[in-house]
Amino acid sequence: MTAPSRQPTAVTSHRTPPVHTHPGEVPLETALLALADPVRQTLVRELAGAGDWERSCGSFDVPVTKATLSRHFAVLREAGLLEQRDAGPKRLNRLRRAEFDERFPGLLDLVLRHGG
Amino acid sequence: MTAPSRQPTAVTSHRTPPVHTHPGEVPLETALLALADPVRQTLVRELAGAGDWERSCGSFDVPVTKATLSRHFAVLREAGLLEQRDAGPKRLNRLRRAEFDERFPGLLDLVLRHGG
DNA sequence: CTGAGTGTACGCAGATCATCGAACACCCTG
DNA sequence: CAGGGTGTTCGATGATCTGCGTACACTCAG
Numbered sequence: 001m002t003a004p005s006r007q008p009t010a011v012t013s014h015r016t017p018p019v020h021t022h023p024g025e026v027p028l029e030t031a032l033l034a035l036a037d038p039v040r041q042t043l044v045r046e047l048a049g050a051g052d053w054e055r056s057c058g059s060f061d062v063p064v065t066k067a068t069l070s071r072h073f074a075v076l077r078e079a080g081l082l083e084q085r086d087a088g089p090k091r092l093n094r095l096r097r098a099e100f101d102e103r104f105p106g107l108l109d110l111v112l113r114h115g116g
Numbered sequence: 117m118t119a120p121s122r123q124p125t126a127v128t129s130h131r132t133p134p135v136h137t138h139p140g141e142v143p144l145e146t147a148l149l150a151l152a153d154p155v156r157q158t159l160v161r162e163l164a165g166a167g168d169w170e171r172s173c174g175s176f177d178v179p180v181t182k183a184t185l186s187r188h189f190a191v192l193r194e195a196g197l198l199e200q201r202d203a204g205p206k207r208l209n210r211l212r213r214a215e216f217d218e219r220f221p222g223l224l225d226l227v228l229r230h231g232g
Numbered sequence: 233c234t235g236a237g238t239g240t241a242c243g244c245a246g247a248t249c250a251t252c253g254a255a256c257a258c259c260c261t262g
Numbered sequence: 263c264a265g266g267g268t269g270t271t272c273g274a275t276g277a278t279c280t281g282c283g284t285a286c287a288c289t290c291a292g
Contacts, residue, residue, distance in 0.1 A: 036148035037249095065252060131287075153279090205289040
């Protein structure tokens with residue numbers, strides 16, 4: 001049967017579920033580097049000001065193209081700061097506040113306070 | 117003999133007193149970037165484990181040459197983390213713990229705890 | 233003065249990072 | 263199926279950072 005013939009496209013799709021890293025496994029260096037970038041700081045602050053799963057990736061006001069934005073989200077995921085979930089064509093976001101805070105107490109608050 | 121004739125050498129000397137930045141004027145981004153580097157983390161931890169003005173620049177156990185080490189110290193100074201004072205041929209160091217802590221509460225402790 | 237010890241400045245190589253445009257995959261609606 | 267909307271990946275570019283060797287300035291001890 002040759003089967004459903006869903007030819008492997010050799011290209012990772014948008015629908016590949018996002019790869020997450022738990023804050024508990026994140027090195028301090030990774031966390032600091034992730035939070036040092038101004039664009040990512042903005043993302044984190046806007047995330048903190050909204051409820052879980054409220055904001056989609058394209059809903060953030062940052063002066064970069066969507067390609068760059070996508071990279072920033074990946075960095076935040078790898079730093080254990082962000083959780084993402086697919087909802088239709090959109091990808092919804094949640095700040096992993098409690099989990100990250102347990103791992104690096106005070107760090108997230110520091111970023112939220114400065115420049116807020 | 118016409119004077120000692122100390123010709124201006126046009127090259128900044130070692131003895132130029134170190135340029136310091138007060139923690140109160142340091143942007144969060146600068147602080148995070150300074151503390152993200154593994155070598156600088158080691159320096160900060162060793163500094164924290166010693167008394168003020170106890171350690172000279174060359175007394176740190178890090179796997180870099182002294183030229184690179186000198187650069188790292190400059191970064192720490194610009195981040196408001198380090199104060200330096202000349203004592204004879206040596207340059208003594210002090211971690212600006214209280215001042216930095218007032219500006220970024222908890223950040224330094226985070227670095228000292230992780231990997232200590 | 234000479235020499236050893238200490239630390240900085242400069243210039244270069246290599247690595248990493250942020251950014252972009254373009255191409256692509258996916259979802260939903262019509 | 264066609265098309266608009268959403269988000270990812272790829273490749274290239276420019277900037278920044280770390281690292282090193284070298285040269286140099288300074289201090290102190292002989």
